[in-house]
Amino acid sequence: MDLSSLTIDIVAASYVAALSAISKQTFQEAFGAQNSESDMTAYLAKSFSTEQLLKELHTPGCTFYFARIDGKVIGYMKLNTGAAQSDLQESDSLEIERIYILQPWQGTGIAAAMMELAIDTAKKIEAQSIWLAVWEHNDRAIRFYTKFGFTAFGRHPFILGSDVQTDIMMRKMLV
Numbered sequence: 001m002d003l004s005s006l007t008i009d010i011v012a013a014s015y016v017a018a019l020s021a022i023s024k025q026t027f028q029e030a031f032g033a034q035n036s037e038s039d040m041t042a043y044l045a046k047s048f049s050t051e052q053l054l055k056e057l058h059t060p061g062c063t064f065y066f067a068r069i070d071g072k073v074i075g076y077m078k079l080n081t082g083a084a085q086s087d088l089q090e091s092d093s094l095e096i097e098r099i100y101i102l103q104p105w106q107g108t109g110i111a112a113a114m115m116e117l118a119i120d121t122a123k124k125i126e127a128q129s130i131w132l133a134v135w136e137h138n139d140r141a142i143r144f145y146t147k148f149g150f151t152a153f154g155r156h157p158f159i160l161g162s163d164v165q166t167d168i169m170m171r172k173m174l175v
């Protein structure tokens with residue numbers, strides 16, 4: 001896989017339509033088969049509308065990144081610090097709330113490049129730890145995070161439409 005044209009850049013609010021499109025496409029690809037159509041439709045409409053994403057793009061401490069190959073968006077990541085974190089909200093931690101790559105680009109090193117960027121960002125702001133939450137049945141993602149030194153430290157609920165699921169919270173210490 002030729003990654004020479006890979007770029008990973010902060011998403012400006014003017015790209016909200018592209019952000020909505022890649023968010024919906026990657027979530028559907030990743031979880032569509034294991035969830036009911038009505039739960040998926042409700043979740044995609046609520047979480048990935050341009051209105052909701054615009055709110056997040058303007059939230060202090062919340063930053064989105066696009067991964068592009070030859071200029072085409074093939075993945076994205078959402079990092080939160082401070083009060084923007086979805087849980088924990090420690091002043092000295094950074095959350096990876098989302099990291100999603102289109103299927104053809106999984107296993108190519110692009111997700112690893114995004115993870116390295118997240119870890120570098122956390123180190124730059126002198127965060128003590130970097131954390132995330134992952135669906136308990138998402139074996140591939142759990143394996144990916146484990147490779148990077150994340151270990152489980154808790155669980156919290158994740159609501160997908162009408163379905164209450166369990167996320168494993170994983171953390172990597174940086175100091």
Ligand SMILES: CC(C)(COP(=O)(O)OP(=O)(O)OC[C@H]1O[C@@H](n2cnc3c(N)ncnc32)[C@H](O)[C@@H]1OP(=O)(O)O)[C@@H](O)C(=O)NCCC(=O)NCCS
Pocket residue numbers: 026030098099100101102105106107108109110111112133134135138139140141143144147
């Ligand atoms: C999670 C994600 C970002 C990881 O990126 P990736 O490029 O697929 O990661 P890698 O291929 O480097 O690592 C995945 C590891 O899981 C392994 N793996 C693949 N399928 C697996 C499975 N079904 N069960 C367990 N491990 C699996 C791979 O072999 C690899 O481990 P290895 O390097 O030891 O061989 C990417 O798969 C993705 O975007 N998935 C869909 C969205 C998603 O689930 N995002 C995370 C939400 S919390």
